[in-house]
Each structure stands twice: as structure tokens, then as C-alpha cells.
Amino acid sequence: MNNKSILKIAFPSKGRLRKDLEKLLSYKKINFIEEGNNRNYIAKLSNNDDILIYFMGAKEIVTQLDEGNIHLGVTGDDLIQEYMFDYKTKVSNELILDFGKADLVVAVPKIWLDVTTMADLDEISHIKRMSTTKRLKVATKYTNLTNRFFSKCGVTDYRTVGSSGSTESAPFNGMSDIIVDISSTGETLKANNLRILDDGLILNSSANIFKSLTANWNTNLEKISEQFLNSVS
Amino acid sequence: MSRNLSIQELNNRFKEFFLLEGFNYIEPPLVVNSDIYFETSGEQIRKDMFSVSSAQGTEMCLRPDLTIPTCQTFLKDNQHFDQAKLCYSGPIFRSGDVNNSIELNQSGIEILSTNMIKEDNYQEEVDIINLAIKTLNNINKVNFDINLGDISIFIEFLDCLDLPQRWKDRLKRHFFRRDYFESLLKRIELGIGFNETRKEDVLKKHLGIKVDISDSDLKERLMNINAIEFGERSIEDIINRLNVKSENIISSEKGVEIVRVIRSFLNINCELEQLPNLISNFAKEEDEHQFDNVIQMASNFSKKIKLGIGNTDINFKTDFGHSIEYYDGIMFEIEDRDNQSNKLLVGGRYDSLLNNLGLDNRASAIGFAVNNNNI
Numbered sequence: 246m247n248n249k250s251i252l253k254i255a256f257p258s259k260g261r262l263r264k265d266l267e268k269l270l271s272y273k274k275i276n277f278i279e280e281g282n283n284r285n286y287i288a289k290l291s292n293n294d295d296i297l298i299y300f301m302g303a304k305e306i307v308t309q310l311d312e313g314n315i316h317l318g319v320t321g322d323d324l325i326q327e328y329m330f331d332y333k334t335k336v337s338n339e340l341i342l343d344f345g346k347a348d349l350v351v352a353v354p355k356i357w358l359d360v361t362t363m364a365d366l367d368e369i370s371h372i373k374r375m376s377t378t379k380r381l382k383v384a385t386k387y388t389n390l391t392n393r394f395f396s397k398c399g400v401t402d403y404r405t406v407g408s409s410g411s412t413e414s415a416p417f418n419g420m421s422d423i424i425v426d427i428s429s430t431g432e433t434l435k436a437n438n439l440r441i442l443d444d445g446l447i448l449n450s451s452a453n454i455f456k457s458l459t460a461n462w463n464t465n466l467e468k469i470s471e472q473f474l475n476s477v478s
Numbered sequence: 479m480s481r482n483l484s485i486q487e488l489n490n491r492f493k494e495f496f497l498l499e500g501f502n503y504i505e506p507p508l509v510v511n512s513d514i515y516f517e518t519s520g521e522q523i524r525k526d527m528f529s530v531s532s533a534q535g536t537e538m539c540l541r542p543d544l545t546i547p548t549c550q551t552f553l554k555d556n557q558h559f560d561q562a563k564l565c566y567s568g569p570i571f572r573s574g575d576v577n578n579s580i581e582l583n584q585s586g587i588e589i590l591s592t593n594m595i596k597e598d599n600y601q602e603e604v605d606i607i608n609l610a611i612k613t614l615n616n617i618n619k620v621n622f623d624i625n626l627g628d629i630s631i632f633i634e635f636l637d638c639l640d641l642p643q644r645w646k647d648r649l650k651r652h653f654f655r656r657d658y659f660e661s662l663l664k665r666i667e668l669g670i671g672f673n674e675t676r677k678e679d680v681l682k683k684h685l686g687i688k689v690d691i692s693d694s695d696l697k698e699r700l701m702n703i704n705a706i707e708f709g710e711r712s713i714e715d716i717i718n719r720l721n722v723k724s725e726n727i728i729s730s731e732k733g734v735e736i737v738r739v740i741r742s743f744l745n746i747n748c749e750l751e752q753l754p755n756l757i758s759n760f761a762k763e764e765d766e767h768q769f770d771n772v773i774q775m776a777s778n779f780s781k782k783i784k785l786g787i788g789n790t791d792i793n794f795k796t797d798f799g800h801s802i803e804y805y806d807g808i809m810f811e812i813e814d815r816d817n818q819s820n821k822l823l824v825g826g827r828y829d830s831l832l833n834n835l836g837l838d839n840r841a842s843a844i845g846f847a848v849n850n851n852n853i
Contacts, residue, residue, distance in 0.1 A: 356700045357711065358680050359719040364665070368644060369711070369719070371651060380516075392524060399658035404516065422711070438703060440684065 252469040255318040258300035265344035295469045313459035323450040327387050336455040345452030347427045351445030355438040363398035370402040384408040384415030385425035394447045413437040485583045488850045489567035492585035495616050496565035506547030512537040526572045540571035552590045561591040586847030592839045603808045604786025610846050621815045627798025628808045635772045642726035667737045669730035677724035744797040753780040804831040823848045
């Protein structure tokens with residue numbers, strides 16, 4: 246088979262996303278056939294010989310979709326919108342999957358009873374800047390989405406603080422005042438005495454199958470892609 | 479003809495002209511610390527900037543404007559003098575507008591002074607507008623229109639309204655962000671407060687407290703949730719603000735009325751000479767508010783500027799403003815009469831910027847920049 250006729254799809258290599266995806270494929274009676282000595286990084290699908298599956302991190306899938314090295318990729322809205330510049334021109338959302346659901350939200354300490362909306366955040370951040378010359382610190386892994394949302398809500402007196410670990414603990418250890426983070430059920434936030442603002446929903450995210458608009462496509466690949474999407478939808 | 483001048487030639491022409499006008503030429507750094515832009519304009523300016531991290535981990539950027547680096551240069555040297563007339567020419571870098579070049583070019587002047595007690599005679603404003611006109615005439619540009627605004631007149635107007643101080647401050651602060659300013663007006667129209675800010679409702683919703691509770695008991699309850707306080711916010715701050723919010727309730731009916739008055743004021747758009755009459759008529763129509771201070775301020779402003787500028791037509795708009803938040807007084811732009819989207823020159827007063835940059839004294843700062851790419 247000519248390499249130009251192989252549809253390259255990236256799947257998440259680990260974690261909850263991979264498990265949920267395997268469950269979906271298994272329900273659809275599609276199995277992986279692992280490819281030789283590739284240490285589980287490459288596989289084929291039992292129902293289609295023209296598809297090659299690459300296993301990689303969800304963030305890496307965003308990069309590969311962006312660069313057009315893969316045709317389709319399974320990853321979250323949150324990662325696409327955070328890490329892909331001008332994403333609307335580079336990918337299209339082909340299929341919304343029924344897993345990987347999570348909200349990106351703005352959460353403040355529970356005891357901040359006077360802060361229930363983004364407008365309150367605007368006011369208290371301004372008060373802080375005027376009285377201490379410091380800006381409100383926002384811990385997040387999603388600096389781009391945070392900046393866009395805060396800007397839309399008129400909040401400017403803040404600084405984002407990069408967070409690579411458990412963001413929800415940042416206000417406790419003095420790293421930040423508030424956080425922007427992914428929340429599936431809200432339980433982790435509650436357990437950490439944090440509260441989501443009434444209008445603090447930045448994004449409803451779920452796992453999706455994205456199509457790279459920068460990859461090389463031909464009629465045959467479009468057809469294989471359609472067959473694959475039909476088989477999992 | 480000026481149309482044929484290259485950017486380099488324009489730079490040289492403006493430099494020579496400003497030197498003859500008594501300005502000192504400076505070359506502000508091309509690469510500056512990004513922090514000051516975040517401090518003055520917030521994180522959203524990041525999308526317009528070209529930033530890199532230095533080897534020491536400091537975030538640096540290619541200068542997105544020349545006013546801030548010029549002020550920083552002035553403040554660095556101002557232990558030797560407290561007043562300076564500075565001019566510059568050179569590139570600035572902005573990535574926000576894909577239709578424009580990422581490298582733009584400006585020539586401009588800034589008149590800066592510390593320990594300055596500002597008088598209400600608008601002399602500096604007159605001088606700077608006259609110089610702006612002369613600057614364009616010097617390159618044979620004569621066919622243009624001047625638009626003018628003054629944020630301090632809007633602030634005086636807001637102060638006359640029966641609106642909670644928190645909301646006045648919010649409207650002042652976001653005057654420059656048009657979309658958000660509009661959303662604030664819409665929120666006022668819906669009424670401020672009601673369920674979401676009434677103290678008893680907040681306590682019931684978030685803490686399950688259904689009875690009246692004293693501030694000291696509430697403090698104790700909050701201490702039990704979090705023994706440590708967060709950031710610079712004390713539990714007293716939180717309770718005080720909750721009380722203030724609870725008192726600042728405005729009905730939708732009143733909100734609609736206040737917004738109608740604000741929109742009506744921001745619709746004033748006239749030849750500068752007509753401003754006092756229009757403001758007086760506005761005040762007569764809205765006689766339940768006391769706008770005497772606004773009338774007096776607008777009248778003084780119009781008279782002094784008109785007297786100083788002479789016969790040149792100037793258009794005044796109450797809602798005129800720039801997108802950069804550091805202007806805090808007069809703001810003006812000169813646009814090509816044949817192509818009004820072509821802004822040839824922008825300028826204004828920005829006294830508080832020097833304080834934001836670290837100066838403790840009262841300051842005076844005013845200037846303008848020519849957009850050489852639009853000439």
C-alpha cells in the first residue's frame with residue numbers, strides 16, 4: 246500500500262482518554278492490531294487496513310494536527326484552543342465523543358463571599374493593584390484561554406502564574422490568589438475550599454476527533470476518513 | 479512632495495524639526511521589560527507584543543510603543559533635572575492587527591515634568607496641539623481633521639450621577655475598552671444587585687446561613703473554613719465589601735434611567751466652540767441631576783483651547799478615546815480628510831503613567847506621535 250493512501254490517526258497514549266477510547270472502539274467491535282516492534286506506539290485497526298494509529302500524548306496530538314503530520318487526532322477542545330494558534334483555520338471538529346468531558350472554570354477561595362462574578366474579580370483585582378501595586382495572581386495551565394476570557398470580561402489587573410502540578414492547591418501555598426482549571430464534577434474544587442464563579446465557565450470541553458486541515462488529503466483519504474468516522478459514531 | 483518621502487526620510491525630517499523646536503533627541507531601547515506593559519495595559523496586551531525570555535528568565539519584548547520607553551528613560555535620568563522635552567523616531571512592533579505591518583514607525587515628542595502643579599489653563603494642551611499641526615504642515619500635510627476628547631470631563635459627569643461609587647469607578651476604568659464598557663451599561667440597565675449581591679442571599683447560598691448574623695460571628699465562621707487568609711485579602715476586607723455590595727442595590731427602572739443619561743451625554747459630538755451650549759442644553763434637559771461642575775469645566779476647556787488654537791476647526795466628542803488606558807486628560811487624533819480611517823497622529827495627556835512607572839511626585843506628561851506609515 247502506498248503511504249499516500251494511509252490515513253494517519255493519533256490516539257491518546259495513556260490515561261482516562263485512552264481507556265474511554267478503547268471502550269468505545271471495543272463497543273464498536275474494533276480492535277487494535279499492534280505493529281511489530283514499535284513498543285505499542287503504532288497499531289492498525291482490525292476493521293480497516295488503510296488506517297495507521299499513532300499513540301501519543303494528548304498535547305502532542307495538537308502539535309501534530311497543527312503541523313499536518315497526522316490526518317485525524319483524538320484530543321480535547323481545551324488543548325486545541327489553548328495550544329493551537331488560530332485553530333479554526335487549522336482543524337475542524339469532525340466528531341464530538343461522549344467522554345473526556347470537563348469544564349474550564351474560574352474558581353476563587355470559598356470564603357471570598359463578596360466575589361461571585363467576573364465583575365467582582367475585576368473590582369477586587371483593581372483594589373489590590375491600587376493598594377499594593379501588585380496584581381491578582383491566577384494559577385493555571387491554560388494561560389491563553391485565561392487571558393482571552395479575562396480580557397473579554399474586562400479583568401486586566403492580574404498576572405497568570407504557570408502551574409504544572411495540582412493547580413487547586415495554589416491558593417493554599419501562596420502561589421496564587423485564585424485558579425483557572427479543568428473541573429469534571431467540581432468535587433476537587435469543593436474539597437479544596439474553592440468555589441466556581443457564577444459566570445466563570447470558560448469552556449465546556451470534551452474529547453473530539455479533529456481533522457487536520459494542514460495535512461495532505463486526497464479523495465481516497467477523505468473516503469477512508471469518512472468510513473472511520475462512520476464506524477465510531 | 480511628502481507623499482514620496484521614505485520612512486527613513488520622514489524620521490530625519492521630523493527629528494530635525496523637533497530639534498529646532500527645542501526638543502532633545504533620544505533613542506529609547508528597542509527591547510524592554512514586558513512587565514510595565516502588563517502593569518499599564520493588562521495581560522491582554524500580550525497578544526499584540528513580541529515577547530521573549532531573557533537568559534535570566536525575565537520576560538522582555540520588542541517595544542510596542544515609544545511613550546513608555548521614553549518615560550522610563552526620563553525617569554532614569556531625572557535626578558539631574560525635573561523637566562524634559564524629548565523627541566524620538568523609530569520602529570515599534572505590534573502583532574495584533576494582521577492587516578498592518580508588524581513593524582510600524584513613529585516619530586513623536588513628549589513633554590515631561592515632575593514636581594509640577596497643573597493649572598487649569600490648558601496651556602500645555604494648546605501648545606501640544608499647535609505643535610502637532612505645525613509638525614504635519616512641515617511635511618506639507620494640510621488637509622486633515624482634528625478630533626478631540628477629554629476623559630476628565632466624562633469623569634466629572636459621572637461624579638454628578640446618583641450611582642454607587644464602585645460603579646462610577648468601574649465605568650471610568652473601562653472607558654477605553656468599548657465593548658466591555660457597553661456590557662457594563664447593559665448590566666446597569668438590568669439593575670445592580672438583587673439576589674446575587676444581597677448579603678442574606680449570599681450567606682444562604684454559600685454558607686447555608688438562614689438567620690441574621692453579626693459581622694464578628696461571620697468572621698468566626700469564615701475562620702473555621704480557612705484558618706489562613708488568602709493573599710492580601712483579609713476576612714475583614716471580604717465582610718466589608720460584602721456589606722457595601724449589599725447596600726449598592728439599584729433597581730432596573732433606575733438603572734435604565736441612569737444609562738439613558740450616560741448614553742445621551744456620550745452622544746455629544748460637535749464643533750469645539752459649540753460644546754458649552756450643548757452641555758448646558760443637556761444639563762437643562764436632565765435637570766434632576768446637578769451638572770454645574772460639568773458645564774463649568776466644559777466651558778473653560780472649550781474657551782481656552784479655542785482661544786489658543788485659533789481658526790482651526792476642531793471636532794469634540796464626549797465619547798472620544800484611545801484604546802490605551804494610560805491617557806487621563808485630553809486626547810486627540812488628526813486624521814486624513816480624504817481617508818478618515820487613516821490616523822496621521824495621536825496624542826494626549828497621561829500624567830498618571832509616570833506614577834505607575836514609579837514616580838512619587840505629582841507629574842505632568844503630554845505628547846503625541848506621528849504614524850509615519852500612514853503619511
